[in-house]
Every structure is written in C-alpha cells, then in structure tokens.
Amino acid sequence: MPDELLMIPGPTNLAPRVMEAMSRPQLSHTDPRFVESFKEVLDLARYLFVNQTGTPFVISGSGTIGMEAAIVSLVEHGDKVLCLDNGFFGRRFVDLSTIHGAKVETLCFELGRHADPEAVDEKLSEGGYKAVTITHIETSTGLANPIIDLVKIARKHGVYSVIDAVAGVGGCELVFDRLGADIVITCSQKAISAPPGATLLAISKRALDAFENRKTPIRSYYMNLARWRKFMENPGMYLTTPSIQILLALREALLMIKEEGLEERWRRHKIIADAIRAGLEGLNVDLTVEEGYRANTVTGFYTPKDKAFDIYSMMRNRYKIQLAQGLGELKGKMLRIGHFGGITPRDVLALLSALEMSLRAVNINIRAGLAVEAARPCLEKI
Ligand SMILES: Cc1ncc(COP(=O)(O)O)c(C=O)c1O
Structure with a gap:
C-alpha cells in the first residue's frame, strides 16, 4: 500500500x-x-x-x-x-x-x-x-x-x-x-x-x-x-x-x-470526474472552471477565505491524501485534485469523505455525508 x-x-x-x-x-x-x-x-x-x-x-x-x-x-x-x-x-x-x-x-x-x-x-x-x-x-x-x-x-x-x-x-x-x-x-x-x-x-x-x-x-x-x-x-x-x-x-x-482499452479508460475518467464535481458541489464549493469546459482529469475548486493551506494540510497529515495547491496567482485561493491514471471509485470515496471532514474541521458548516451522497449516482455507473 x-x-x-x-x-x-x-x-x-x-x-x-x-x-x-x-x-x-x-x-x-x-x-x-x-x-x-x-x-x-x-x-x-x-x-x-x-x-x-x-x-x-x-x-x-x-x-x-x-x-x-x-x-x-x-x-x-x-x-x-x-x-x-x-x-x-x-x-x-x-x-x-x-x-x-x-x-x-x-x-x-x-x-x-x-x-x-x-x-x-x-x-x-x-x-x-x-x-x-x-x-x-x-x-x-x-x-x-x-x-x-x-x-x-x-x-x-x-x-x-x-x-x-x-x-x-x-x-x-x-x-x-x-x-x-x-x-x-x-x-x-x-x-x-x-x-x-x-x-x-x-x-x-x-x-x-x-x-x-x-x-x-x-x-x-x-x-x-x-x-x-x-x-x-x-x-x-x-x-x-x-x-x-x-x-x-x-x-x-x-x-x-x-x-483496459482507450475508450473504456476515457469513460472511466469521465465518470470519476463527474462524481468528484458532484461531490464538490454537494460540499457547496465553487469550481474554478466554467461549466462545459471542465476537464475529466483535473478539478480545481476555490477554498473558503484563507483556508486553502489548512485544508491542504489536514488532508495530507490526517488523511494521507495529497492534493495540489494553487499555482501562481491562485496560490492560497484554491486547491486542485488530480484524478487520472489508475484512479478508482474507492479513491473518490476516500477523497470526498476526507475533504468533508477537513472542511468541517476548519469550521465550515456543512452537513456530514453530503459529498458522497451527491457523488453516488455517478459512481454507480462504473
Ligand atoms: C499542462 C501541463 N503542461 C506542462 C507540464 C510540465 O510537465 P513537466 O513538469 O513534466 O515538465 C505540466 C506539469 O504539470 C502540465 O500540467
């Protein structure tokens, strides 16, 4: 592991x-x-x-x-x-x-x-x-x-x-x-x-x-x-x-x-990306990209004010999941999730649950279980 x-x-x-x-x-x-x-x-x-x-x-x-x-x-x-x-x-x-x-x-x-x-x-x-x-x-x-x-x-x-x-x-x-x-x-x-x-x-x-x-x-x-x-x-x-x-x-x-087959791989990436996007929307965070042009491999989301580093650290230290911080002018304002390669529904469930816990830990008021519930219909397609 x-x-x-x-x-x-x-x-x-x-x-x-x-x-x-x-x-x-x-x-x-x-x-x-x-x-x-x-x-x-x-x-x-x-x-x-x-x-x-x-x-x-x-x-x-x-x-x-x-x-x-x-x-x-x-x-x-x-x-x-x-x-x-x-x-x-x-x-x-x-x-x-x-x-x-x-x-x-x-x-x-x-x-x-x-x-x-x-x-x-x-x-x-x-x-x-x-x-x-x-x-x-x-x-x-x-x-x-x-x-x-x-x-x-x-x-x-x-x-x-x-x-x-x-x-x-x-x-x-x-x-x-x-x-x-x-x-x-x-x-x-x-x-x-x-x-x-x-x-x-x-x-x-x-x-x-x-x-x-x-x-x-x-x-x-x-x-x-x-x-x-x-x-x-x-x-x-x-x-x-x-x-x-x-x-x-x-x-x-x-x-x-x-x-795996290229077409199957593209399909898996799309389902996983849809699940992550749905989960993030369930957490009420804003995505960094306009609708219709969101990648199936990487997703960025804005973090509540001044919380980017705390969330990043919580995810990494407590849950052993590494996200990426913002680059250039976006540093400190957002986080990025890479969801490509051998990514599985298990990884998505771990990500969304840990993210939800991390947001709650930095005092962002969300109801537990929302992210996974929002992602569930997508993940069931795999
Ligand atoms: C879109 C894009 N182009 C180019 C690069 C540069 O690749 P490398 O870091 O392997 O030189 C990256 C790396 O993250 C990238 O995401």
Missing part, C-alpha cells in the same frame, strides 16, 4: 507491475531486450495517441522537454507565434517561444475560461503566423480547451498547431488522426500513470517536413526532433543514453492502458 494517496495532477500512485518493471537488473541501452521494449513503447504510443498518420516520439525527460523540443525544432528566430494563455501552463509556451527567438503574441483568456475559437480566428486572420500553441488541459485550473475547434482554425489559416496535452492524453478523449494537429505532447507521469521521466509526442508529416526544411539549423542538440527522428526509426542506434528503467515502466503502464 502506498503511504499516501496522490491526488495531485501528476505524478500518480503507480501500479505494482509498473514499479516491478523498474526493479529488474540493469540492462544496457543497446541490449536487444531493451531495444525491443522501446519499439513496443513506440507502438503503444501510436495506440495511446490514436496515431497511424503521424510519427510517435518518446524521449527521456519531463513534459517540458517535449514542449521545448517542439518549439525549438519548429520555430525559427523571428517567426511569429501565437500563444493561447488561460493559465500557468499556457504561459510556459510564451516563455519557451520567447527564449527561442520567436516574435510572440499572446491571446489571454480569463482564468477558468476557455480559449474562444472566434477570437483565435480573428487574431490569426491578421496573417503571418507560423504556429499557434494551445494547452489542452490547463492543469492550473482544470480547464479543457476546445482543441478540436481551435485546431480547425489553425488549419484554416495554414498555421502549425502545437498542443500541450500533458494533462489530457490517456484520460481525456484525443484522437490524433482526426484532430489534424501538428505536434501533440504528453508525458509519463500524468494520465498514463508511469513514473516521471519520459515525454511522448505525436508529430504530423507536415511538421516533420518543416523540421527538415528550415532556413536555419535547429539550435539545440538534445531537443532537436529532426535528430530524434532517426532514433525513432532505429532505436538500436546510440544518440544519448535513455532512462531505461523509466521507459520499461512506461511500457508496462501503456500495456495496462491497452488492456
């Missing part, structure tokens, strides 16, 4: 077979058994993204490496990039694009409100943009942006779309082959439920061609996706030493996703 139930937006608790994969004797990175396992990871990454039309990439490093690799490989100095910003992680693309020399324009939306496709259409109509960056699930609030509509607009304007789907892939529906995006990024420690340390990307043929046809060289060694492409085609070659244990654990976690 893990010491603590992690209900943060990654990393998650790990399944025993995922942990076991990390405790085997060390293999060399050129050992045929590892090379075979890595090829399997690539095949499973195709399954995960529903990606038969593009190319899967898996690289050692956190999700930010995937984001930065996408930007540095696609964008040249002086290229115009539009960054959609409705929170902390949307802004990360602003920083990355600026560092790598793009002329960045930012379209900001209120925290907890979706990126409006019409506003994006109007902005891109100004012309001259090379790429648009979009956050699928904005983890700082629990917002799901309307990526299907946003990508459609990018395509209409002939602009490359780069999607940070770090907190979505494996938990929220995303079909790369239908979406039409150019680069979609995720990483191991979120809805895949593997340990941190690997980033996974799905890349369109159009984007791969763009890496090859640049006017200037890609200004990175490690994050050069044109270089990594050769490795993805021939994982037996030496490029850099991969994080072997992490990748073996990732293989196991991806196999578990395939065994």
Whole structure:
C-alpha cells in the first residue's frame, strides 16, 4: 500500500507491475531486450495517441522537454507565434517561444475560461503566423480547451498547431488522426500513470517536413526532433543514453492502458470526474472552471477565505491524501485534485469523505455525508 494517496495532477500512485518493471537488473541501452521494449513503447504510443498518420516520439525527460523540443525544432528566430494563455501552463509556451527567438503574441483568456475559437480566428486572420500553441488541459485550473475547434482554425489559416496535452492524453478523449494537429505532447507521469521521466509526442508529416526544411539549423542538440527522428526509426542506434528503467515502466503502464482499452479508460475518467464535481458541489464549493469546459482529469475548486493551506494540510497529515495547491496567482485561493491514471471509485470515496471532514474541521458548516451522497449516482455507473 502506498503511504499516501496522490491526488495531485501528476505524478500518480503507480501500479505494482509498473514499479516491478523498474526493479529488474540493469540492462544496457543497446541490449536487444531493451531495444525491443522501446519499439513496443513506440507502438503503444501510436495506440495511446490514436496515431497511424503521424510519427510517435518518446524521449527521456519531463513534459517540458517535449514542449521545448517542439518549439525549438519548429520555430525559427523571428517567426511569429501565437500563444493561447488561460493559465500557468499556457504561459510556459510564451516563455519557451520567447527564449527561442520567436516574435510572440499572446491571446489571454480569463482564468477558468476557455480559449474562444472566434477570437483565435480573428487574431490569426491578421496573417503571418507560423504556429499557434494551445494547452489542452490547463492543469492550473482544470480547464479543457476546445482543441478540436481551435485546431480547425489553425488549419484554416495554414498555421502549425502545437498542443500541450500533458494533462489530457490517456484520460481525456484525443484522437490524433482526426484532430489534424501538428505536434501533440504528453508525458509519463500524468494520465498514463508511469513514473516521471519520459515525454511522448505525436508529430504530423507536415511538421516533420518543416523540421527538415528550415532556413536555419535547429539550435539545440538534445531537443532537436529532426535528430530524434532517426532514433525513432532505429532505436538500436546510440544518440544519448535513455532512462531505461523509466521507459520499461512506461511500457508496462501503456500495456495496462491497452488492456483496459482507450475508450473504456476515457469513460472511466469521465465518470470519476463527474462524481468528484458532484461531490464538490454537494460540499457547496465553487469550481474554478466554467461549466462545459471542465476537464475529466483535473478539478480545481476555490477554498473558503484563507483556508486553502489548512485544508491542504489536514488532508495530507490526517488523511494521507495529497492534493495540489494553487499555482501562481491562485496560490492560497484554491486547491486542485488530480484524478487520472489508475484512479478508482474507492479513491473518490476516500477523497470526498476526507475533504468533508477537513472542511468541517476548519469550521465550515456543512452537513456530514453530503459529498458522497451527491457523488453516488455517478459512481454507480462504473
Ligand atoms: C499542462 C501541463 N503542461 C506542462 C507540464 C510540465 O510537465 P513537466 O513538469 O513534466 O515538465 C505540466 C506539469 O504539470 C502540465 O500540467
């Protein structure tokens, strides 16, 4: 049993077979058994993204490496990039694009409100943009942006779309082959439920061609996706030493996703998310995201005045359930619940009961039993 139930937006608790994969004797990175396992990871990454039309990439490093690799490989100095910003992680693309020399324009939306496709259409109509960056699930609030509509607009304007789907892939529906995006990024420690340390990307043929046809060289060694492409085609070659244990654990976690089935996994995540949202509403707390755009993997809620840290501490110390605190300007005002990966109805019941007890302990007047009662109809669907 893990010491603590992690209900943060990654990393998650790990399944025993995922942990076991990390405790085997060390293999060399050129050992045929590892090379075979890595090829399997690539095949499973195709399954995960529903990606038969593009190319899967898996690289050692956190999700930010995937984001930065996408930007540095696609964008040249002086290229115009539009960054959609409705929170902390949307802004990360602003920083990355600026560092790598793009002329960045930012379209900001209120925290907890979706990126409006019409506003994006109007902005891109100004012309001259090379790429648009979009956050699928904005983890700082629990917002799901309307990526299907946003990508459609990018395509209409002939602009490359780069999607940070770090907190979505494996938990929220995303079909790369239908979406039409150019680069979609995720990483191991979120809805895949593997340990941190690997980033996974799905890349369109159009984007791969763009890496090859640049006017200037890609200004990175490690994050050069044109270089990594050769490795993805021939994982037996030496490029850099991969994080072997992490990748073996990732293989196991991806196999578990395939065994469950993607559609079933998306359905389970939706039911769990509906239950958590209903439970929170039963507790009379306000969610941070407008209705219709709430993610099935992360939920944020405002805490009664000055109580965020007390509730967080009570949950962690007394009930051994870790939630995440607010990021940036939301620190101290809200808490976040990560509910992805191997999450079960048992975890939801523990979460809602402990949250109710914690709210009562900080003198918030709610009747006992309301949260679980509100979540019950959803959980019965599992
Ligand atoms: C939406 C989103 N993008 C990017 C990242 C960055 O991923 P990493 O911390 O693995 O670099 C995170 C991490 O929480 C995230 O939630």
